[in-house]
Amino acid sequence: MTSQVSSPAEQAEPAEQPGGVAPPAAERDPSLLAPRRDPSEGSGAKEVRKLERVIIRFAGDSGDGMQLTGDRFTSETASFGNDLSTLPNFPAEIRAPAGTLPGVSSFQLHFADHDILTPGDAPDVLVAMNPAALKANIADVPRGAEIIVNTDEFTKRPMAKVGYATSPLEDGSLDAYRVHPVPLTTLTIEALKDFGLSRKEAERSKNMFALGLLSWMYHRPTQNTESFLRKKFAKKPEIAEANVAAFRAGWNFGETTEDFAVSYEVAPATSAFPSGTYRNISGNLALSYGLIAAARQADLPLYLGSYPITPASDILHELSKHKNFGVRTFQAEDEIAGIGAALGAAFGGSLAVTTTSGPGVALKSETIGLAVSLELPLLIVDIQRGGPSTGLPTKTEQADLLQAMYGRNGEAPVPVVAPRTAADCFDAAVDAARIALTYRTPVFLLSDGYLANGSEPWRVPEVHELPDLRVQFATGPNHELADGTEVFWPYKRDPQTLARPWAVPGTPGLEHRIGGIEKQDGTGNISYDPANHDFMVRTRQAKIDGIEVPDLDVDDPHGAKTLVLGWGSTYGPITAAVRRLRTEGAPIAQAHLRHLNPFPKNLGEVLKRYDKVIVPEMNLGQLATLIRAKYLVDAHSYNQVNGMPFKAEQLATALKEAIND
Amino acid sequence: MTEALKLVPKAEAKQSMKDFKSDQEVRWCPGCGDYAILAAVQGFMPELGLAKENIVFISGIGCSSRFPYYMNTYGMHSIHGRAPAIATGLASSRQDLSVWVVTGDGDALSIGGNHLIHALRRNVNLKILLFNNRIYGLTKGQYSPTSEVGKITKSTPMGSLDAPFNPVSLAIGAEASFVARTVDSDRKHLTEVLRQAAEHPGTALVEIYQNCNIFNDGAFEALKDKDQAQEAVIRLEHGHPIRFGTDNTKGVIRDRATGDLRVIEVTPENEADILVHDAHTPSPTTAFALSRLADPDTLHHTPIGVFRSTERPVYDTLMSDQLETAVEQKGKGDLTTLLTGNDTWTVVG
DSSP, X not given: OGGGGSSGGGOOOSSOOGGGEEEEGGGOOXXXXXXXXXXXXXXXXOEEEEXXXXXXXXXXXXXXXXXXXXXXXXXXXHHHTOEEEEEEEOOSSTTOSTTSGGGEEEEEEEEESSOOOSSOSSOSEEEESSHHXXXXXXXXXXXXXXEEEEGGGOSHHHHHHTTOSXXXXXXXXXXXXXXXEEOHHHHHHHHTGGGTOOHHHHHTTHHHHHHHHHHHHTTOOOHHHHHHHHHHTTTOHHHHHHXXXXXXXXXXXXXXXXXXXXEEEEOOOGGGSOSEEEEEEEHHHHHHHHHHHHHHHHTXXXXXXXXXXXXXXXXXXXXHTOXXXXXEEXXXXXXXXXXXXXXXXXXXXXXXXXXXXXXXXXXXXXXXXXXXXXXXXXXXXXXXXXXXXXXXXXXXOOTTHHHHHHOSSSSOOOOEEOOSXXXXXXXXXXXXXXHHHHHTOEEEEEEEHXXXXXXXXXXXXXXXXXXXXXXXXXXXXXXXXXXXXXXXXXXXXXXXXXXXXXXOTTOTTOOOEEESSOBOTBTOOBOOOHHHHHHHXXXXXXXXXXXXXXXXXXXXXXXXSEEEEEEGGGHHHHHHHHHHHHHTTOOOEEEEEXXXXXOOTXXXXXXXXXXXXXXXXXXXXXXXXXXXXXXXXXXXXXXXXSSSOOOHHHHHHHHHHXXXX | OOGGGTTSXXXXXXXXXXXXXXXXXXXXXTTOHHHHHHHHHHHHHHHHOXXXXXXXXXXXXXXXXXXXXXXXXXXXXXXXXXXXXXXXXXXXXXXXXXXXXXXXXXXXIIITHHHHHHHHHHTOSEEEEEEEOSSBTTTTSBOOTXXXXXXXXXXXXXXXXXXXXXXXXXXXXXXXXXXXXXXXXXXXXXXXXXXXXXXXXXXXXXXXXXXXXXXXXXXTHHHHXXXXXXXXXXXXXXXXXXXXXXXXXXXXXXXXXXXXXEEEEOOTTTGGGSXXXXXXXXXXXXXXXXXXXXXXXXXXXXXXXXXXXXXXOOHHHHHHHHHHHHHHHHOSOOHHHHHHOSOEEEEOO
């Protein structure tokens, strides 16, 4: 029956489960999902090697569909049960000039049979769809790695365009690598010759040919990709079938050609995960789901006021799909109107959100200040990117921390919450909503481009595990005047949280006016009284300072003298670097902050326990500045602002130097 | 009750002007036109018969924007220029509210110009009262985007250089479905315009000429002085020929050669040609032409009344309809199904 497993088309999932949920791992014998030939089966059989982990990078022109290819490979890998982490990397231009270095788009995927933390430093396999892709990526590829090149593109002009005087495939410059020259374009066109497509149309499927080949190489399950293609091109069935055919042709090419003598298995990472139902998820998707879940848990309608901006727009796109959850999405005329509408909706009793990136935050600053003054719940989601100004729209950075902390006129404290991984964006969003609703305050949720677009497995939470976020709107008078009259005071605070009542329009008897002018404590009436202003400024600060956040956990198994402290998306690389150091016998303690404002209550005490504190950040030392100012600790910065996440190896070296310094 | 207010709960008991006065001391300069507008609005509100807890006034920054503090309804005194944006969020999430925006010529047309035009084109269910005094009052007297060219102010000692906006023209150009103009001192006219605005489904823009007796006193004197007003003011009434002047001796006709409007002395021969005002026509062309009749310097031939009042889909209703349609098509959202998605695997520990 070997012929039945010779092409993806004939792969079938084991017994379909209701709802499309895969069977437990124990039942998911990889041999049923991906083709595998036992070497004993016959002369056509190829060697299968087992690997613990692999890093693959797909690279091509912006128009080559590398992101889609990467997404599909990720999806296959996720459903196979590996742990994984991804790094999409693409230019800000939608279609930079074809075949040029700035036009190269890549997608890196790291997958393993154990838990992993980063998309990997250097690829084990590079798929280069053209000379530009090879040139732009070769420096990252270690010697001995495999490179699959589309030879059809290695002709004079495309090579000349990126400065190859001679073909790197022939001049010996790639001798240190294992190069697989594959005429991807020709093979794709050949495979699709019966589809009646133009050459140009057929060529477009070459990314699916490459995906098929890689799927064969790494024994990926293929059924979902075929279903995906049929669904994606449902309106153009001939294109769907052409893509499926190219995909299968790529798979078969691997199976039959002698150039690919070995295929690889990376077993599912079963022991890496606690039991549960898993899916692959990107940061922006997890964040969107977190917002929907928070609204549901708060029993409030969700309202998003937003203006499109990279890399935050996907949240607007995602939320606009879920109107059946009562989600209102408003694409405003500008960033200011986006947050303005959200604040209006918050006044009306919605869980209100605005989503943006750094330049948008700058425009929203005045309204954030108003929200501080009005003391209404509001989430400001900042998917950070390289700055200043327009900066690097599609690259990552953590340089908005101080903007989130201080970027407003007057004393305008705002809580700041930062997710640490793509999947963690869900929990961070729910936590940010908790703070906003409990304390009636705007809250910053600081994600970044790396988390937004990267993906990893996520244990789908049970809805009953989610926190209860229900709030009590004000319903009647809350204050008795000296003469016994019962009145409503919009700025009379809860003694525990210092939150003011949320009295939404439509509630009889609670008509009141709020605004950005300083208010008298209690009544909320306009007040220019100096002592009252002093009191109100301190009270607003005290409210934020008093927000309950969990203590900081420190991972320090060996009683280290050096602590590495991070926040946000550096969690993966820092943890990977820490593991390396410990494996080498160098003790180091690690802690990672989710709450940047207020800091966990034990942070000062934690910092003082260590001789040395190192703070790696993708900025020039913003957290380090805050730590030094608040705790008078001589925190050392390790910084990188190249638009990319830290590499674990590099970080490990830097930490080692810092320890020994 | 009209479409605009049908989702807003009604007052249980009869209301009076007193019910709409807040306990806050009114702090405009003595003699300010804002007092008259406040009194007219407070006097008109009981007529609407809406539960006052379902009425919200939202303002920006400027003298006029203190307005919400004096109304015993829900209110928000926001930041400069942003009231239409904030009100859009409130109105589009709460169809049971009657949302009013109070703004001025600087707030609405300068710093907040973008929000104003986008609110108008969306046709959000908002009633925007634009107090136009043709000056910056709160910052003590700089020229505004409606000030006449050459205006001498603190910031323009040699005269202002900017050509002014005509708010009515601007609103019509921004696809407004309801545009009107009235004057602070004419309480009866102001109230009638407010009545029509309140009943309009969608965004209503009401420009109210308002006197700033400190920094731009007498700006609208030509329209208020009994002798001059006869010649200066053209009162628009839907379905009526557009005539004005002493004994209605003047009228507005369409110039056959250019298609534009002009003012003529009415004679028995041309009487039949006098334009009959049609505020409900879908085409904005004539309403726009009417907005251009006034001389920006002398204010002669200034039409007041409702220029345009046409029905088109209201943003909040459309938004709400989409939510309902989504539920019809996909069923009410189920969180577990959403979070799980279609591509999962199970790990058994």
